[in-house]
Amino acid sequence: MVACKDWHDVPAGPASWMRVTAIERGQYPHPFVAFMAGACYHCAQPVCLKACPVQAISKREEDGIVLVDRGLCLGRDQCDKCLKACPYKAPQFGAEKNPRMQKCDFCLDRWAEEKLPICVAGCPMRALDAGPLEEMEAKHGKTRHAVGFKYHERIAPAVLFKPKPENMPLPI
Ligand code: SF4
Ligand code: SF4
Secondary structure (H helix, E strand, O other): OHHHHHHOOOOOOOOOOOEEEEEEEEEOOEEEEEEEEEOOOOOOOOHHHHHOOOOOEEEOOOOOOEEEOOOOOOOOOOOOHHHHHOOOOOOEOOOOOOOOOEOOOOOHHHHOOOOOOHHHHHOOOOOOOOOOHHHHHHHHOOOOOEOOEOOOOOOOOOOOOOOOOOOOOOOO
8 A cells, every 4th residue: 555655656645546454254263354455456347437427437458457537537526426336446536626536557657667566566475466367367366256355247357366264274
């Protein structure tokens, strides 16, 4: 989250392109705690794009990255249809007056230099990875479900998980 805000110069405040939430389940002596990193999932069928009344959101043909043109966005005072449409609450808005939508752009500037997104590069545990979906499936498997995440078939978010097993023993 910090690496993302820093790299993209997102000011302190409500907008956070990457969000990490703690998921707690179970009961003592069998608690379950996991962390979910959530940004925009660059869905195959992005409902944000369909919801936008001014075509400010687009999906690139070549790699499927979903982008927002902030110059076209009407601003939250007039419209927040993308936020209402997205089940992952990926569209973000700053604290300024009539903020324009902003969100994860897959670190396009870094891709252009053949570098991984800053969240991937910044994770000390190497818990994140990014790349073409087929490549990620070959490396990490095809699991689309994890505790705390709902996979919506009709939207097809481009994300997969190596979930933490719910019966994983606690470290001593
Ligand atoms: S995660 Fe939300 S904002 Fe991102 S492409 Fe999918 S619907 Fe759009
Ligand atoms: S907030 Fe902006 S990007 Fe989102 S739907 Fe409205 S005009 Fe489009």
